[in-house]
Amino acid sequence: MKKIFMIxxxxxxxAVSAMAQHRAIGARLSYTLEVSYQREAGSSNFWEFDAxxxxxxKGAQAxxxxxxxxxxxxxxxxxxxxxYLGVGAGVGLDWNRYNVEKDRDELGAFVGVAxxxxxxYTFWFPLQLSADFRPMVGPYFGDGVxxxxxxxxxxxxxxxxxxxxx
Numbered sequence: 206m207k208k209i210f211m212i213x214x215x216x217x218x219x220a221v222s223a224m225a226q227h228r229a230i231g232a233r234l235s236y237t238l239e240v241s242y243q244r245e246a247g248s249s250n251f252w253e254f255d256a257x258x259x260x261x262x263k264g265a266q267a268x269x270x271x272x273x274x275x276x277x278x279x280x281x282x283x284x285x286x287x288x289y290l291g292v293g294a295g296v297g298l299d300w301n302r303y304n305v306e307k308d309r310d311e312l313g314a315f316v317g318v319a320x321x322x323x324x325x326y327t328f329w330f331p332l333q334l335s336a337d338f339r340p341m342v343g344p345y346f347g348d349g350v351x352x353x354x355x356x357x358x359x360x361x362x363x364x365x366x367x368x369x370x371x
Contacts, residue, residue, distance in 0.1 A: 317343020
């Protein structure tokens, strides 16, 4: 009987700890249009996973980034501000890149190291708004291998995000 009680108590504690971790889901909008998911990873860190389309629906990409909250300024009486930065990886496809030499569109792929720096505001109700930059550097595999300049250049556009925090 004690074993059953202990197993039940342990399972309850695991369920409560899993529910206590904050999560957020929403959208990122810039040169890309992405679905975004965040999951808390400790008291001042979080994971961010994004996937979506870019380049006017001519490509798709996904990234996973581990972020550190580096400052929490007290600018407003309600809500919470966070400055954060992170590093991770990204992958993507580009199915409409024009090759001048061959006079046609080609399929290509890219991988890279992604960085993220941003500012977010979480309201006193479950809404989170943020602005950030996410450059990604790495090789592009198309007709040969080259530096992925398109993703790097377009990642320098600021991104606005809105997420539901639960």
